[in-house]
Each structure stands twice: as C-alpha cells, then as structure tokens.
Amino acid sequence: MIPVCPTTALPPGEATRIEADEPIAVFNVDGEFYAIDDTCTHQDASLADGWLDGCSVECPLHASCFDLRTGKVSGPPAKTPVRTHRVVVQDGMVYVQPGTTGDGVA
Amino acid sequence: MSSTIAVVGASLAGLSAARALREQSYDGRIVVVGDEVHAPYDRPPLSKEFLAGTASLEDIALGAPDDEDLGLEWRLHTTAVGLDHPSRSVLLHDGSTIRADGVVLATGARARRLPGSEGLDGVHVLRSLDDAIALREDLAAAGRLVVIGAGFIGAEVAATARTLGLEVTVVETQPVPLAGPLGADMGVVCAGLHADHGTRLLLGTGVAGLVGTGRVEAVELTDGTRLPADVVVVGIGAVPNIGWLARSGVALGNGVLTDARCATNIPGVVAVGDCAATWSAAAERHVRIEHWTNALEQPATAVATLLGAGGPAPTPVPYFWSDQYGARIQFAGSRREGDVARVVEGSCADRSFLVVYERDGRPVAVLGMNQPRLFTRWRRQLRAAVPAGS
Numbered sequence: 001m002i003p004v005c006p007t008t009a010l011p012p013g014e015a016t017r018i019e020a021d022e023p024i025a026v027f028n029v030d031g032e033f034y035a036i037d038d039t040c041t042h043q044d045a046s047l048a049d050g051w052l053d054g055c056s057v058e059c060p061l062h063a064s065c066f067d068l069r070t071g072k073v074s075g076p077p078a079k080t081p082v083r084t085h086r087v088v089v090q091d092g093m094v095y096v097q098p099g100t101t102g103d104g105v106a
Numbered sequence: 107m108s109s110t111i112a113v114v115g116a117s118l119a120g121l122s123a124a125r126a127l128r129e130q131s132y133d134g135r136i137v138v139v140g141d142e143v144h145a146p147y148d149r150p151p152l153s154k155e156f157l158a159g160t161a162s163l164e165d166i167a168l169g170a171p172d173d174e175d176l177g178l179e180w181r182l183h184t185t186a187v188g189l190d191h192p193s194r195s196v197l198l199h200d201g202s203t204i205r206a207d208g209v210v211l212a213t214g215a216r217a218r219r220l221p222g223s224e225g226l227d228g229v230h231v232l233r234s235l236d237d238a239i240a241l242r243e244d245l246a247a248a249g250r251l252v253v254i255g256a257g258f259i260g261a262e263v264a265a266t267a268r269t270l271g272l273e274v275t276v277v278e279t280q281p282v283p284l285a286g287p288l289g290a291d292m293g294v295v296c297a298g299l300h301a302d303h304g305t306r307l308l309l310g311t312g313v314a315g316l317v318g319t320g321r322v323e324a325v326e327l328t329d330g331t332r333l334p335a336d337v338v339v340v341g342i343g344a345v346p347n348i349g350w351l352a353r354s355g356v357a358l359g360n361g362v363l364t365d366a367r368c369a370t371n372i373p374g375v376v377a378v379g380d381c382a383a384t385w386s387a388a389a390e391r392h393v394r395i396e397h398w399t400n401a402l403e404q405p406a407t408a409v410a411t412l413l414g415a416g417g418p419a420p421t422p423v424p425y426f427w428s429d430q431y432g433a434r435i436q437f438a439g440s441r442r443e444g445d446v447a448r449v450v451e452g453s454c455a456d457r458s459f460l461v462v463y464e465r466d467g468r469p470v471a472v473l474g475m476n477q478p479r480l481f482t483r484w485r486r487q488l489r490a491a492v493p494a495g496s
C-alpha cells in the first residue's frame with residue numbers, strides 16, 4: 001500500500017497525484033476517497049488537475065469525464081476507461097493499493 | 107419513407123454532428139460524406155505527437171467502438187461539389203446526388219499556400235494526415251527546417267522538429283506572433299519559448315520567395331537574406347472550404363454565415379466547425395472559430411436547430427490549447443484589443459503562470475501556461491459568469 005497523505009490534507013473537493021509505476025490520482029468526494037489512474041486515456045493530461053463534479057472528474061484538456069467509482073468514460077474524445085484503485089483509510093491516513101480495483105469494475 | 111440527413115465533411119465536426127443526431131433521437135438515415143480516404147482522425151496530434159512519432163494512426167482515430175451502433179452510411183473518398191437547395195440535394199463529384207431532408211455543412215478549412223511554392227519538393231503545408239506523413243518522412247532525412255509563419259502550426263511544428271534534432275528558423279511577418287489570439291504582451295511571452303529551446307525566430311520579416319529547382323534549397327526574405335533549408339513548412343493560416351457552395355444560394359462570407367444556433371439562410375441547412383462563421387451576439391459579428399473544442403461542441407446546437415428544437419442560443423466560452431516545447435498553453439474566453447492582461451499566479455519568466463484578461467475590471471478571458479488545474483477553475487468561472495442568451 002502506498003501512503004498518500006493524512007485525511008486532513010485532502011479536503012472534500014480536492015485531488016492529489018501520487019507517483020507509482022503509473023501515476024495515480026486520489027480524490028475526496030464529500031469525505032469518500034477514490035483513486036484512479038492519473039493519466040487520461042485520451043492524451044497526456046493529469047486527471048488530478050481536472051474538474052471534480054460529484055463522482056466524476058472532467059479531464060482538464062479535452063473534457064472527457066471519468067466516473068471515479070468505475071473508471072468509465074462518459075463520452076469522447078477518450079474511448080477507454082481508466083483503472084480504479086482501492087483506497088484504504090487507516091488511523092487518519094489515506095493509502096492506495098495500486099492494481100486492485102475499487103468498488104466498481106472487477 | 108424515412109428521412110435522410112446528409113453530413114458533408116467527415117472530420118471532428120461531421121462525426122460530432124452524426125453522434126449528436128442519434129443522441130437527440132433522430133432515427134432516420136444519416137449519410138456522412140468526406141473527401142479524404144481515411145476514416146475520421148484527430149488533427150491536433152498531427153503537429154505534435156504524431157509528427158514526433160510518439161502517437162500512431164490508431165491513437166489518433168476519432169471513431170470509438172460505440173460509433174458502430176450509430177448506423178451511419180459512410181461515403182468516404184467522395185467530394186461534394188454542390189448543393190441544390192430547392193431539392194436539398196448534395197451533388198457529388200461522380201455525378202450522383204444525395205437527396206436529403208437536412209444538411210450539415212462541416213467541410214472545415216484547408217491550409218493557405220504560399221504563392222509560387224507549387225511543385226517544389228521539400229515544401230509542406232500541414233492540415234491532413236497525408237500532409238503529416240509526408241512531412242514526417244521528409245523531416246527524418248533533414249537537418250535544417252525553415253518554418254514560414256509563427257502561428258499555431260509554425261510554433262508547434264518548430265517545437266516538434268527541435269525534439270527531432272533539427273536546426274529550426276521561424277519567419278513571421280508580424281512584429282509579435284500570436285498577438286491576435288493572445289494580445290501583444292502575451293504573444294511576446296509565448297514566443298519566448300522559441301529562444302528557450304534554440305529555435306531562431308525572425309519577426310517583422312516577409313518572404314520574397316523560395317529558392318531551388320525541383321527541390322527547395324533556401325527561403326529568400328524580403329531583405330534579401332537567404333535561409334538555407336532542407337525542408338520548408340508553410341503555416342500561414344487556414345481558409346474555409348466553402349468554394350463548393352458558391353452557387354448554392356447559401357450565404358457566404360469568411361465561412362458559411364449562420365445565426366447563433368448554426369442555421370444558414372437556407373431552411374434545413376446548418377453549418378458547424380471550422381467552415382462556419384457563427385453569429386456572436388457578444389462580438390456583434392460573425393465569428394469563425396478554428397479550434398477543436400468548437401468543432402466538438404457546436405454540432406449539438408446545430409442538430410437541435412435542424413431537428414426543430416427551440417431554446418436559447420448557447421453562449422459558449424471558446425477554448426483552445428497548444429503544446430509547444432513541452433509547455434502546455436491553454437486559453438479560454440473572448441479577448442479584445444484594450445483588455446488588460448494581469449498575471450494572477452506564477453511568473454512569465456518561469457514559463458508557469460496564469461493570466462486573466464479584464465475589461466472594465468471584469469474577467470473576460472484566461473490564459474495559462476503549465477497551470478492546468480488553476481486554468482480549469484478559471485475557465486469554469488468564466489462559463490458560469492456568461493449570462494445565458496447574451
């Protein structure tokens with residue numbers, strides 16, 4: 001598991017990027033934490049820099065939206081989903097387990 | 107008999123129109139006519155990743171797996187040569203016609219050519235996939251590149267060519283590049299990227315002609331200087347593809363003239379993307395936007411108009427991005443002469459900043475370099491601030 005930050009360092013509506021084999025973006029949506037691959041599946045943009053709207057994030061470059069729970073993309077230009085990763089909160093710390101999917105897709 | 111809608115132009119705006127038709131529940135026949143042999147592909151990578159060789163043809167395909175379900179009738183490698191408006195028929199180069207109940211004009215734009223450059227090897231424009239493939243091949247064997255025009259094409263091609271190891275000179279007639287879209291102050295800042303990365307930029311300089319027999323050898327400037335060149339890229343602007351509509355009765359200006367909801371003067375005919383000059387209430391004139399996001403988003407409005415759905419005219423906040431020398435430039439809003447540019451974050455010297463353009467103290471546009479997160483917030487704010495129907 002990769003430590004991300006204390007829960008207090010990632011308030012609701014905020015996102016952060018962590019370095020892993022593939023960078024991972026971690027979001028706080030009203031107290032729930034989600035993690036997905038940080039790099040958009042369309043071109044080279046960091047989704048942690050995107051616009052958070054409910055449980056989806058809009059890519060900062062060409063506005064494809066990804067569902068944080070499932071990784072699914074809402075519409076063009078991106079064609080493929082992002083991977084989701086499991087987030088664990090323990091003793092006030094946020095951790096990500098890369099390669100393990102979150103709740104949505106198996 | 108079920109109805110037919112013809113979409114002319116099989117690129118971003120045309121494909122987006124076809125998708126929008128199905129999204130808006132049109133279940134008739136959709137015929138998409140395009141003069142290129144290729145299925146729709148994305149143009150922005152042609153000057154960036156595709157030219158650099160880091161993106162493949164598959165990477166830049168616009169079609170998505172879901173598009174299979176749209177039931178589109180593709181007529182690729184087919185040029186539309188006219189529009190007969192009484193019968194609303196699209197005339198094709200092979201003499202056949204498509205009779206349609208609605209027509210979406212999405213023929214985009216083409217690269218303006220330098221007079222006198224015809225038939226000289228080594229001289230390129232960059233608009234299509236075939237252009238990009240030819241340029242990529244030529245760059246691979248070249249040492250010295252001269253780029254004519256320091257607009258978007260010029261800046262992006264120069265940047266890509268530097269990563270490929272070429273020696274690059276850019277020649278621009280204006281004293282400041284990109285002053286039109288960004289204003290002179292910010293044009294100077296963005297142009298600074300060239301010097302940062304070892305590209306020579308010659309401003310306020312015209313081109314007298316190209317030198318060479320069979321193949322280009324040099325570019326001659328109006329002051330007599332000769333710039334030796336193995337390859338020349340001409341990036342001096344784009345012209346809308348509207349010649350085929352000359353006798354159609356469709357009102358033309360600098361593009362197909364439409365109202366704010368993309369309707370032309372001919373009922374049942376709408377225009378979108380780079381070929382369309384759309385009425386802007388804010389600018390009080392027709393504006394032809396030559397950027398990707400407009401071609402992606404505008405078709406939803408045009409299709410609603412075509413299908414007879416009412417509603418207020420949209421008030422888009424125009425957006426474009428450009429990647430140059432690893433710097434990401436993003437711009438949103440509508441800038442005019444006299445707007446004041448203010449740095450609100452970072453610094454121009456660091457090539458990481460956010461600039462807000464203000465008119466009467468109100469933000470009207472925003473420019474970011476390597477500031478995607480902050481830029482996104484400002485862009486949202488601008489969108490929220492635009493009153494509907496204005």
Ligand SMILES: Cc1cc2nc3c(=O)[nH]c(=O)nc-3n(C[C@H](O)[C@H](O)[C@H](O)COP(=O)(O)OP(=O)(O)OC[C@H]3O[C@@H](n4cnc5c(N)ncnc54)[C@H](O)[C@@H]3O)c2cc1C
Pocket residue numbers: 114115116117118119120139140141142149150151152153184185186187212213214215216232233234259347350378379380381395396397398399401425426427428429
């Ligand atoms: C190299 C390059 C890089 C770019 N980079 C960026 C960028 O970074 N950011 C950005 O915002 N924008 C960028 N753009 C601009 C963006 O690509 C265009 O705004 C967009 O492609 C416009 O889409 P369109 O469908 O309206 O027109 P086009 O893409 O021009 O497509 C029109 C299509 O219609 C076809 N056609 C024309 N006439 C006929 C006819 N008579 N019959 C049948 N078919 C016809 C054309 O061949 C073409 O396939 C770039 C453009 C280029 C060329």
Ligand SMILES: NC(=O)c1ccc[n+]([C@@H]2O[C@H](COP(=O)([O-])OP(=O)(O)OC[C@H]3O[C@@H](n4cnc5c(N)ncnc54)[C@H](O)[C@@H]3O)[C@@H](O)[C@H]2O)c1
Pocket residue numbers: 153215254255256257258259260262277278279280283284311312313340341342343344396397398426427428429
């Ligand atoms: N990032 C982007 O948004 C992007 C990237 C590439 C292309 N495009 C689009 O592609 C089209 C073509 O791009 P472009 O860069 O050719 O057009 P442009 O209009 O952006 O720039 C043309 C430049 O060439 C200069 N120029 C004109 N005639 C000249 C001459 N004879 N000698 C020297 N300089 C001369 C102009 O002053 C201007 O600076 C445009 O529609 C553009 O919007 C957009």
Ligand code: FES
Pocket residue numbers: 040041042043044045059060061062063064077078
């Ligand atoms: S890079 Fe994310 S939508 Fe294009």
